[in-house]
Amino acid sequence: MKLYDLELSGNCYKVRLFLQLIGQEYELVPVDFLGGAHKKPPLSELNPFLEIPILADGDLVLRDSHAILVYLARKYGGEGWMPTEPSSMARVIEWLMVAENEIARGPNDARLHDKFGYDLDHGLAVKRSTRILDLIEEHLKGRDWLVLGRPTIADIACFPYIALGHEGRVPVGDRRNVTAWIGRIKTLPGFVGMPEL
Numbered sequence: 001m002k003l004y005d006l007e008l009s010g011n012c013y014k015v016r017l018f019l020q021l022i023g024q025e026y027e028l029v030p031v032d033f034l035g036g037a038h039k040k041p042p043l044s045e046l047n048p049f050l051e052i053p054i055l056a057d058g059d060l061v062l063r064d065s066h067a068i069l070v071y072l073a074r075k076y077g078g079e080g081w082m083p084t085e086p087s088s089m090a091r092v093i094e095w096l097m098v099a100e101n102e103i104a105r106g107p108n109d110a111r112l113h114d115k116f117g118y119d120l121d122h123g124l125a126v127k128r129s130t131r132i133l134d135l136i137e138e139h140l141k142g143r144d145w146l147v148l149g150r151p152t153i154a155d156i157a158c159f160p161y162i163a164l165g166h167e168g169r170v171p172v173g174d175r176r177n178v179t180a181w182i183g184r185i186k187t188l189p190g191f192v193g194m195p196e197l
Contacts, residue, residue: 001024001025001026001027001055001056001057001058002026002027002028002029002055002056003015003016003019003026003027003028003029003053003054003055004029004031004038004043004046004052004053004054004055004056005028005029005030005031005052005053006030006031006033006052006053007030007194007195008115008194008195009033009052009053010108010111010160010161010164010194011052011053011065011160012052012053012065013160013194013197014065014066014069014156014157014159014160015053015055015065015068015069015072016028016192016194017156017159017160017191017192017194018069018072018073018077018081018153018156019072020190020191020192021077021156021188021189021190021191022072022073022076022077022078022081022190023190024072024076031043031052033052038050038051038052046061046063047061047063049063051063051064053065053068055068055071055072057071057075065157066096066099066100066153066157069082069096069153069156069157070082070096070153073152073153077153080150080151080152081151081152081153082152082153083148083152088147088148091147091148091154092147092148092152092153092154094147094154095146095147095152095154095155095157095158096153096154096157098132098158099154099157099158099161100157102128102131102132102135103132103158103161103162104161105125105128106125106126106128106129106130106131106132106133106161106170107125107129107132107133107161107162107164107165107168107170108161108168109121109122109124109125109128109168110122110125110126110129110165110168110169110170111161111164111165111167111168111170112168113125113168114167114168114169115167115168122168122169125168125170126168126169126170129165129168129170130170133162133165133170133172133173133175133178134175136158136162136175136177136178136181137175137176137177137178138177140177140178140180140181141177143177144181144184145181145184146158146181151184151185151188155181155185156185159182159185160194160197162178162182163182163185163197164196164197166196167196
């Protein structure tokens with residue numbers, strides 16, 4: 001199994017973190033992102049969307065961090081990380097969509113603007129970040145995890161860009177429930193960090 005990776009990417013980190021949490025061996029293949037390696041062969045042939053991460057497991061090649069998380073959870077992680085029971089699966093997927101939308105367009109966009117110089121509306125990203133962080137703070141009242149009372153790939157998908165929000169001037173601040181949730185993720189057996197985390 002190979003993971004084509006950029007160390008500073010939160011989306012790549014989600015996959016690295018989950019692979020460590022489930023104890024799955026893999027080969028890490030660093031990608032020269034600034035040199036545009038993801039935009040030319042062989043990577044452009046693996047992913048015509050010209051993005052990373054890319055996971056190659058035998059003949060299967062997957063793009064998109066959340067699709068990769070679903071695959072790894074179902075194939076190697078077990079029922080706990082991604083259940084097959086319909087209502088439980090739907091609850092996890094709800095949060096994958098939050099990671100893909102509200103968190104990506106909030107804390108992630110703010111970080112892309114500040115850390116990497118992307119031409120994005122930082123003010124709008126901060127506004128979106130405040131909204132989603134407040135919603136998650138309220139949601140976590142009386143809960144340790146986002147869904148199902150245990151860690152799932154929902155937590156892994158949402159965690160990086162919230163925890164890295166300070167790099168886009170979107171700190172968690174005094175949101176005690178979010179702060180405690182971040183702390184619980186960091187204590188999971190096998191947890192690994194990334195720069196600035």
